[in-house]
Amino acid sequence: MADPRLIRKTTILAKLETQYGLDAAPTGAANALLVSNLSVNPMNAEYISREIIRDYLGGSEELAGARYMECGFDIELVGSGQNAVAPAWGPLMRSIGFAEVITPAVRVDYVPISGAFESSTIYYYDDGVLHKLLGVRGTATLDLGVGKKPVISFKFMGVDGGTTAVPNVGTTLTVWRVPQVVLDANSGKLTFGATHAAAAAPAFVGGTPYPSDGLTIDLGIKAQFQKLLGGERISISERDVTGAAKLQLSAAEEVAFLNDIKANRLTSIGLIHGTVANDKVGVFMPAVQMKEPTKEELNGERLIGYKLGIKPKVGNDEIRIFTSFA
Template identity: 65%
Template sequence: MSRLIRNTAILAKIEPVYGADAVPTGAANAMLVSTLSINPLNAQNVDRNNIRPFLGGDEQLVGSRYVEMGFDVELVGAGTLGIAPAWGPLLRACGFAEVITAGVRVDYVPISTGFESATIYWYDDGVLHKGLGARGTASLKLSVGEKPVISCKFVCLYGGIGVAAAPTADLEEWQVPEIVLDANSGKLMWGATHATATPPALVGGDSYPSKGLTIDLGITSPFQALLGGESVPITERKVTGAVQLELTAAQEVAAMAAVLATAKTSLGMIHGTVAGSRVAVFMPGVQRIEPSKEDLNGARMIGYKLLVNPITGNDEIRIATSF
């Protein structure tokens, strides 16, 4: 009988102790996911290469091993002011701190020490893959005409595999997102300031028609094979992004001057119309690089890659939600 990809359940829970199974449950830690990928055994195998009096191959010895997991979750708030969304543990395992302002909002801000990790259970129609000490990276995709998503990629310590039926997944916490459209999304605001009012707002600045915003958090989290200390440390973060803008001739020329001058500016966006489910992204030090000419149904668009830099440290991006 065929096993079905539809019969997949993914659970994720923050670990109190690094690499120790946090035992996530379907009732409390279920993820609502799409676009799945898993490498259940990435092993650094070793060839034996023994010399024998005949031709032929030799076994490989299974060396250090780890698990890679990837999936998308919908980028939407918890539906209640100041309540952490169900995807919060995923960003926490990507080197972000979760800052809750009760009854107001939840912010995710980057950190450079004290990183958390997660246990991820991946139920694949009768088979359970355990990923321990999971850390990774993510991309935010707020593209016009599409649902907003966080695309996650994790590296995990190999926690074993076994026959196990998936638990009942409680997905009631997951809210329905709004499509990124003009009616649902604020404009991309350049040069604005981020006012942490209730709700948060972008004040001042300029806006141009755009195709939305994509951000790559750029977290480096390699598997480290050490005797007595296997781990997945977070060793670097370089946030980047991309935009496509509709500019007048004068605006394109002015933007090119900013590119040539290595100028930095702020960039922010607020998405959503439902209180408690909105999401905001703010970056205070964005440099535009590599301008390109793009075609949108015969109309001229100007594309830019973005370098998202910190100003004073651990402030290059702020993701606010549940406001």
């Protein structure tokens, strides 16, 4: 009797493709991911009933039609440990419709784009079974909630590249850094109304900081499987970034925020997390619509919750994720 297969014996590799859907052949030495919270759907398929007419009762078998694969996992949100050097999770951001912009001696930015999308190949080893996903694209959410480790949760779709029974490969994970928990000492307050110097040091200029329970963001990228003959692919067609936060406000501040909501005023929001040079990560959103205020409670104290509509200001700038700075 064979030993049972173990979930912990899972290995994920990802590498950017040079041509859409062409197997990039990621390796355990160069392209291994450090992940948690794994999921995989090895065959998401349409099933077409034959609907055969017969002189007895009973359903007809179904034919497996157009199919694709899905996988998901969490990545710890932390820099590369080297100034202006892209982190190991950079290829994943580039596979969900973001461009990687490196400013030498300053930092690495990930900014949204609206065309010329890149893709990756993912190898998902599940204790002896290899699932290959080609032409991979998808979406992600960010969780910078207080008391948690900072993570990006990716959800990917890929063209079916085949499934085989092979041993897991060895991996090298030394490039992955250890994150800091989202706490007051490591993250500080959310800053509203600031500006951000795009080509200079990653600091916010001006603005007002407020105590909060952190920040969650849904990048809202719409990726779909296109079942075209000779053109099967995962296509990115839309992006609608949203978020949420809870703030500790004075009575006057709550009223001021409510008046801004009624007047449809936009504000910027920024957060820098981390105290270790080149492991830090920042998020900046220049045009945020706060809406749907709710009365929240934290150990008997009043918080005010807001949903966030994160909008582009001039285009492809609604959110900037930056990292690997001093």
